[in-house]
Amino acid sequence: MSLLEVRDLTLRFGAVTAFEGVSFDVERGDLFAVIGPNGAGKSSLFNALSRVYEPGAGSVRLDGRDFLRVRRDRLAALGVARSFQNLGVFPHLTVLENVLVGRHRLMHGGIVRGGLGLAGREERRHRAAAIEALDFVRLAEHQATPVQLLPYGHRKRVELARCLAMEPTLMLLDEPVAGMNAGERSEITALVRRLRGERDLTVLLVEHDMGMVMQVADRVLVLDFGAPIAIGTPEEIQSDERVIRAYLGEEFEEAVAA
């Protein structure tokens, strides 16, 4: 059984169809990417999968469970972590505190034990896990810095470290390199590759940047005008005519043919 099974998923806003009839499987351990030109429905699909929007039809199963019926604050407990396109970090908290928030559902110590000082061991354990996640994104030396003082690329790494600290099985990444300069983009691309390679994780990535996706993805789904037009390995996608047409436009194709 696949980790994530999406069947005939459809989302409409009034008369506007964001996407329709989207089906795909994400296998355990895979890095699955959804790409498409602007307005293809990528972000809507991501928001439906992260439960921000309610899809009108179709089903999503996570590990066989009906994903669309889970309360949003319970998604973390099912092993789902997500990052945000426009960053979901806590600016005035320190880097370490940002990552510790990711441990929330794994923490137990209540006020009684905490007040008696018995939570010390638990706290040390969570701090160690948070620092381990910060090591992975190479930010451990900045752990005491408020996030608002860090440059954009570093903040994205803080967010990814928080996702890692949640000990997820499925990580949803919403356009992680959007708005980045070339240096930051290659930095985050390398990090996502390492997520895939060094962690026991399944990753679903929605991304506009074709170059980034081709470097990291195992399988790719291409959306155009809200409909899936191709699914396959990066090599298959790169040579798919419909994808080329969607990305470059028919005029370009005609120009090449002429």
Add this chain to the structure above:
Amino acid sequence: MTEFLQLLFQGVSLGATYALVALGFAVVYRSSGVINFAQGAMLLLGAYAISWLAVDLGLAFALAVVAATVMLALGGAALHMLVLRRVVGQPTFVLVMITIGVGIAVTHGVEVAFGPDRRLLGDPWGSSAFEVGGVTINTVKVWGIAITALALAAYFAFDRYTRWGLAMQATAADEEATLSVGVPVRRVHAATWALAGALATLGGLFLAGFPGAPQPALGDAALRAFPAIVVGGLGSPFGAVVGGVLIGVVEVLTSGYAPESLGMNFYAVAPYIAMIAILLVRPYGLFGARPVERV
């Protein structure tokens, strides 16, 4: 010297109560960015609830305090769940306006229900006092300081030693992101408002203690505690406590030492003068987070 110690004691006692009120402001501000202008009405309601339970219903005083605290905590949570939750996504300003409206409605509701006159609080302390080295110590003020210290310690332990302290701060910064790590954001908000209600009850209790009494103007004390949160730094619970004590001491010392030429009620202005003086030196308060922006 005796006079100074006398005033200092009264200042610290008043300041402790201000600290409770200011902490009520700070916990709400810290988890939602809202300045709760209903805080004064909550103080008033807390004091009247105690008075009603202890005097009209004849409950034992300690029991009346506990019951009133629970009632106000539930009331605070209900305010969030029934009203404030419905405007999620609106600008913070909308919530602030709602708290002003709720404050007015509650204040007048209390006045309609209980009349405009001073009531008995029903406390066992009354005006009883003892003397230490020439300084008169009112029993109610000792209790006020002790219970405030206990409540503050409990709050800071909760904030530091449970996962909810960090979760509350995260909620204020970014609800979507906080939800995504599995924090039940709605419950955090409801708990914050419950905490504000409980703190307001204790604040109301000691504001209404001798020489005060439950009366409709009691809620104005919230405005007098306002300089405390600004001095301490909005959203800093520790700053709220320091600011509260500072403002209480300034107010009482001014009432004792200010020359008559400044006017009878100069003590009421002094906290604001102190606030402005401190803000000139530290624009974000003593412990406020200085917003840092890249340009």
